[in-house]
Amino acid sequence: MIVPGFRAAAASAGIKKGQQPDLALITAIRPAAAAGVFTTNRVKAAPVVISRERLRSGRAQALLVNSGNANACTGAQGLEAAWEASHWIARYLNIPDRLVLPASTGVIGQKLPTGKILAALPDLVTRLDPEGLSEVAQAIMTTDTFAKTAQIDGHIGDHPLTVAGIAKGAGMIHPRMATLLAFIFTDAAISPSLLKTYLKAGLAQSFNRISVDGDTSTNDTVIVMASGQARNQLLDRPDSAAGQDFATLLHQVMADLAVQIVRDGEGAQRCYRVIVDGAVNAVEARKAAATVATSPLVKTAVTGADANWGRIMAALGRSGARFDPEQVDIFFGPHQVVRNGQAIGPAAELDFGDLPELKDPLLKDSPLEDLCALYIARLQNLLDEARLYFIGEKV
Amino acid sequence: MIVPGFRAAAASAGIKKGQQPDLALITAIRPAAAAGVFTTNRVKAAPVVISRERLRSGRAQALLVNSGNANACTGAQGLEAAWEASHWIARYLNIPDRLVLPASTGVIGQKLPTGKILAALPDLVTRLDPEGLSEVAQAIMTTDTFAKTAQIDGHIGDHPLTVAGIAKGAGMIHPRMATLLAFIFTDAAISPSLLKTYLKAGLAQSFNRISVDGDTSTNDTVIVMASGQARNQLLDRPDSAAGQDFATLLHQVMADLAVQIVRDGEGAQRCYRVIVDGAVNAVEARKAAATVATSPLVKTAVTGADANWGRIMAALGRSGARFDPEQVDIFFGPHQVVRNGQAIGPAAELDFGDLPELKDPLLKDSPLEDLCALYIARLQNLLDEARLYFIGEKV
Incomplete structure (x- = not known):
């Protein structure tokens, strides 16, 4: 996992x-x-x-990340600790403090062991390596059971280009910029403002559509950095073909990481995707999809491999989305179980276990398509531009 | 369990x-x-x-309730089935159809077995008995592990008066008029409009503050009926002393039933109450309390007897309530663990198991006070009129 222009390293500082x-x-x-x-x-x-403030400049040169301690609810002492660690890294790298972005994940409310971190920094700097990103993906894990990495090598016009990312998730996963940590690196040459535009657009399609437990973290951070080493013509207009090509790569990496986070949700046994078709508008489609995806009763039904569509109807009904209950169709994958709000025969009694495409448990080396029990709630007789999906997860 | 003016009976019709x-x-x-x-x-x-429509008149004379089948998502056929059953009860009782209120609970999406119900009606009518309410509490259970009943005998002035209620809960329990079924009976003489006023006020303090799984049901119904047999002067003004006396009794019965529903939530192991003090206003207090009470991560911490206050802070932070994170105090029962947003010493590491008043599991014959792990999030430096509690539950 190499992105031209970046080096990385990980160490054991004794925080965990x-x-x-x-x-x-x-x-x-x-x-x-x-x-x-x-x-x-x-x-x-x-x-x-600190990182939010420093990113106002649109530039950064170093990311210093620790796991094992969130440095949250630590007051002024916590700010001092983060400042101090990033200050020393800046000194070692001979760059301004403001180009260092700190990030933390772990237990809330404990003081960051600054001494241990400072002691580990010189070694970390010495071991920086172009191939170090995979190690970093390991080092930022907390309750994750596998490291999350994604990489796509593509092109902008004739210029080869790489986008690669790492993430950590497991708990406190819910849309509203909640995904714990994700760091994405590319060698594209792109303006900071356009990078932010594409980042936000990608979030709406990836991290902001996943849910594991419905909680959000005090530390959620997605950062993207672009080294410019691809030496393409600077991307600075959102609608250019080259810009769109880059955005596609970026969004694929983000979606890949987002689904990995769902698959590795704390205690997760099954991963599913909810697709709502035919809602009045995108906002209502999202309400409907999110409510079904995160309903504890739908989650327990999925976990029990029980195609309990009544719970889906009940979740749709409390979602706030406008629809006619007597014009709802529900599918489990390719299997329709409800037509016009009512069960259709024995199909409505199906067991996930009978459906090879739905029954796979959450195995991290299975193809993603096999992992996603597909729920479709078709809210008929409404506009059908609004098609939203949402990835939910058994807690 | 007797309320003057009412008779009741239950039967096995073969629906379950x-x-x-x-x-x-x-x-x-x-x-x-x-x-x-x-x-x-x-x-x-x-x-x-049907019942909602019929209650517009403010009068009712019979409640016909079945468990085992929700008669939901059953279309026109479902309406016919409910009409037919209540029509036959009206004929047997020689009262107008419009005075019969049907209610159902059970599986969604299956046709109501009207034949079985009609066959059981004559026997049911014959067996009506002033002491039948306890049997009814049994008959409306689905996944409930115990029947829920509450009774208070009080006075309005010199008139003795009874308020008694039965309920069923277990799943799909969340505020927003979600409590599955609760039926409350009293011999008070009261106008229908004042009865509705007191019912709504009571809901806000009871059923609308409990949560088990965050879902709501298609069948949620709370009905209160007043026979007038107490022969008190008709209550028809909300502010009269007699009216207030009645409202207090009604609300006590509702709160008792609400807590019983939480204690018997599907899979529930522990029952807790969240109290928020010092919020900007009641709306924000409610947001804060509801978010903490229903947070899956707070729930899992409570179930694991782990005083993980970081999860409470994170839940407060995403609640939407306005507060200064550095002025939050958190207590577990009498034990303060956080002061001004930060942990206070070893108390912050306490284990529920060390706290006799918090460690009791959910035993239905323990006094309620022992069952409720008390969470207090004090959002300091704000108005302190707004004090809201919320009862949550491990799913």
């Missing part, structure tokens, strides 16, 4: 118990275009406060 | 498998003042549609 890696550094060879989106939670961890 | 009682009838000796509140779910079961 045992010898697991828990500290990571990613650097760009020169200040990179950078954009970030952060938690909407009113309680924001210290590194979120 | 086995020989369990699944059909019940409650009648008033003459048309009673009656008020109801029904599900806000857009998908409404047939009996909800």
Whole structure:
């Protein structure tokens, strides 16, 4: 996993118990275009406060990430700790403090062990390596059971181009900029403002459509950095063909990471996708899809491999979306179980276990298509432009 | 369990498998003042549609309730089935159809077995008995593990007065008029409009503050009927002392039933109450309390007897309530764990298991006070009129 212009390394600083890696550094060879989106939670961890402020410049050169401690609810002391760690990294790298972005994940409310972090920094800098990103994906794990990485090699016109990302999830996963940590790197040459535009558009299609437990974290952070090493003509207009090509790659990487986060949700046994068709508008489609995807009773039915469509109807009914209950169709994958709001024969009694395409448990090496029990709620007689999906997950 | 003016009976009509009682009838000796509140779910079961319409008159004389089949998502056929059953009860009782209120609970989407119900009606009418209400509480159970009943004998001035209620819950429990079924009976003489006023006020303090799984049902129904047998002076002004006395009794019965529903939530292991103090206003207090109470991560922490206050902070932070994270105090029962947004020493590491007043599992014969793990989030430096509680439950 190599993105031209970036180097990375991970180390075990002793923040977590045992010898697991828990500290990571990613650097760009020169200040990179950078954009970030952060938690909407009113309680924001210290590194979120700092990185959000520093990203106003649109430039960053280093990411310093620790796991094992969220540095959240730690007050002024927490801010000092994050400032101090990023200050020392800036000194080692000989760059301004403001180009260092701190990020943390782990337990809320404990003081960041600054001493341990500072002690580990010199070694981390020495070991920076173009192939270090995979190690970083390991180091940022908390309750994750596998490291989350995604990479696409594509082109902008004739220029080869790479977009690669790493993420950590597991708990506190819900749309509203909640995804814990995701860092995406590319060698594209792109303006910071356009990078932010594409990041936000991608979020709406990826991290903002997944849910595991319905909670959001104090530390949620998605940062994208672009080194410019691909030496393509600078992307700075959203509608250009080259810009669109780049956006497609970026969004594919984000969607890949988002689905991996769902698949590895804490306690998750099954992964499913809800598609709502024919809603009055996109807002109502989203309400309907989100309510079905996150309904605890729908989740337990899915986990029990029980095609309990009555729970889907009940969830749609409380979603706030406008529809006529007597014009709803419901499908499990290719199997229709409800027509015009009523069960259709024995199909409505099906067991997930009878459906090879739906019965697979959540295995991380299965193809994604096999993992997603597809729910379709077709709200008939309404406009059908609005088609939204939502990925939910058994807690 | 006797309320003057009412008789009741239950029978096994074969709607449920086995020989369990699944059909019940409650009648008033003459048309009673009656008020109801029904599900806000857009998908409404047939009996909800009919009873809501019939209650516009403010009078009712019979309640016909079945369990085992919700008669929801059953279209025109479902309405016919509910009409037919209530029509035959009206004939047997020699009262107008419009004074019969049907109610159903059970599986969604299956046709109501009208034949079985009609066959059981004559026997049900014959067996009507002033002491039959307890049997009815049994007959309306679905996944409930115990029957829910509450009774208070009080006074309005010198007139002795009874308020008694029965309920069924277990799944699909969430505020927004979601409580599945609750039926409350009193011998007070009260106008239908004042009965409705007090019913709504009571809901806001009871059924609309409980949550088990966050879902709402297609069949949620709370009905209160007043026979007038107490022969008190007719209550028809909300502010009269006699009216207030009655409202207090009614609300106590409703709160008692609401907590019983939480205690018997499907899969529930622990019951807790969230109190928010010092919010900007009641709306924000409610947001904060509801978000903490229903957070899956808070629920899992409570179930694991882990005083994970970071999850409470994170839930407060995404609740939408306005507050300063650095001025939050958090208590578990009498134990303060957070002051000004930060952990206070070893108390913040406490284990529920160490706290006798918090560690009791959900035992239905323990006093309620012992069952409720008390969470207090004090949002400081704000007005302190707004104090809201919310009862949540592990799914």
